[in-house]
Amino acid sequence: MKKSLRVLSVTLAGAMLLSTSALACTGVYVGKDVSDQGTYLIARSEDQGQGDYNKMFQVQPRVENVPGRFITDTATGFQIPLPATTYKYTYVPDYTRGDDGMYPGSCTNEYGVSITATVSTSTCEAWEAEDPFVEPGLREAILAASVAAVSTTAREAVDVLLGYVDEYGSEEGNTVMITDQDEAWIVEIYGGHQYCAMKMPDDKVAVFGNHNMIGLVDPKATPEDGYIYSDGLFDTIDKLGLAVKEGELYHLAKSVTNNTREDYNNMRNWAGMTILAPSLAGEYDSDEFYPLFYSPDEKVSVLTVMDIYRNRYEGTPLDVTLPGNEENRVIGTERSSQIHILQTFPDWPAECSSIDWLALGNTEHSVFIPFFSGITDTAPAYHLDGDTYNPDGAFWKFKSICTIAEQNRSLYSQGVKDFWKLQEELMYQEMLDAAPAMLAKYSESRAAGDAYVTQLGIDMAEREMLLADNLYAKLLTTMMHNTGLSSSKTPTTFLSDVPLRQVAESRGYTVTWNKADGSTTIAKGDVTYTFTPESYECVTGTGETIELTHYCYVRDGFTYIPMDFAKTL
Secondary structure (H helix, E strand, O other), rough: HHHHHHHHHHHHOOOOOOOOOOOOEEEEOOHHEEEEEOOEEEEEEEOOOOOOEEEEEEEEOEEEOOOOOOOOOOOOOOOEEEOEEEEOEOOOOOOHHHHHOOOOOOEEEEOOEEEEEEEEOOOHHHHHHOOOOOOOOOOOOHHHHHHOOOOHHHHHHHHHHHHHHHHHHHEEEEEEEEOOOOOOEEEOOOOOOEEEEEEEEOOEEEEEEEOOOOOOOOOOOOOHHEEEEEEHHHHHHHHHOOEEOOOOOOEHHHHHHOOOOOOHHHHHHHHHHHOOOOOOOOOOOOOOOOOOEEOOOEEEEEEHHHHHOOOOOOOOOOOOOOOOOOOOOOOOOOEEEEEEEEOOOOOOOOOOOHHEEEEEHHHHHHHEEEOOOOOOOHHHHHOOOOOOOOOOOHHHHHHHHHHHHHOHHHHHHHHHHHHHHHHHHHHHHHHHHHHHHHHHHHOOOOHHHHHHHHHHHHHHHHHHHHHHHHHHHHHHHHHHHOOOOOOOOOOOOOOEEEEEHHHHHHOOOOOOEEOOOEEEEEEEOOOOEEEEOOOEEEOOOOOEEOOOOOEEEOOOOEEEEHHHHOOOO
16 A cells, blocks of 8 residues: 555545555465465565566565664654564565655565565444544555564564564555465454454465455454454444454454445456456355465466456456446456565475565566575666666566557557467576576575576576567567558458577477578477578478478577477477
């Protein structure tokens, strides 16, 4: 929730109006028992009220024995004192001129603690009046970093976060997810001082919009039972006459919201269920109080979670391309600034136990790039600050592609989607292949491991940004071609070009470059294809000539061929 929304909320007198895009994140959880790789997955989109919102990706180093430091919310002056020693963590901060604080987005630290904060939430008017927010207090602007800097386990992180709320008060309603290698927790902050934390089940999944979701809770439950709640939580519910109960159990989400749901959020809950558990979803029902946790129909891949963040209700009655549906709040909104999936592996070294899959811009036409959590730095393009388009900045590289593709989805969208989907599948396998080398380096020393994953992350990101530059050039050229086209001519539908070596090797081909003429030959068994730069023709091993839809060419060290041919390999 951005600072501007806090001002707006006064005008709205606390009403539950969640149509403003500042309250606009979507959370996803996958338990390790239902993940295809046996990993925890926590994820979130960071959605804004505008499209030009630069996010960076950086690493905060460990600090040893430096007392007297604070983490400061620069927009409000609120501070939390830090211990003399704080831990290394990754984070995804706002650009400086955003002028609303750090907003770290998500963090993974050197002890294997991952945190995504936050999905903004709101309660009913009676609750807001009884448990008002504290100004200045704890905000999303520093929440994730203030916890990651000082926590060695997920449970400790929960205790730290709740301790902050107890001591300082919260300025916002928020949902936070935290994992380590052993467990996962969700924390819902309902007001200035009231909250509930719940250990999440290993065999369930969740997808939720900007509303509270924790269901039935026993007021006698203890931390050993997997629940931690604030003093007076249930007494306050009873005092306000808001209790929704089944027997002795309180349904917290129904209670603090006065049993209401908004389509703005509820649609996203349902959309997630249609992907992960279609057998349970049924038709969308505005009045349905969709559950937080449920069993997926099959094991869930991180690639599936990526698809969730692109969902725009395609093929359903809520599809935003259908008349009357244009204002439906989709998951794959154009206003995302960054989306992260934090994947934690139980058996890896704690200092590098996670992969942070990070997409800048909005996921519909951007790409998730993976980084091992042991990294000590990121590529220079992720450090580029500023509020104006700069082709050297990572955010701007990816967002510019999104912006063009979304001007006319019928012409430009699918070609971009196909390109990035291919890259994600290739990087998914690349990270699996890199894991043994990563483990071997960490068995040598932490320094060796950190150096390996840092360079891998920089190399992979810089490769994808070179590919993005080419994709942008080809996409913009297609748009230019179509602009002002005479009515007698048919507009060109964008078809991407793909890097030949990368795709061919992933399909099991051997790749050979001929220095004499610059041609590239790929071979698998008795099947061969030869591509020559600037030629529209591909020659097979039997001498057959295949006409390509676009000529082969070389740019930035990559030989490119058209996507439609690559799909046949």
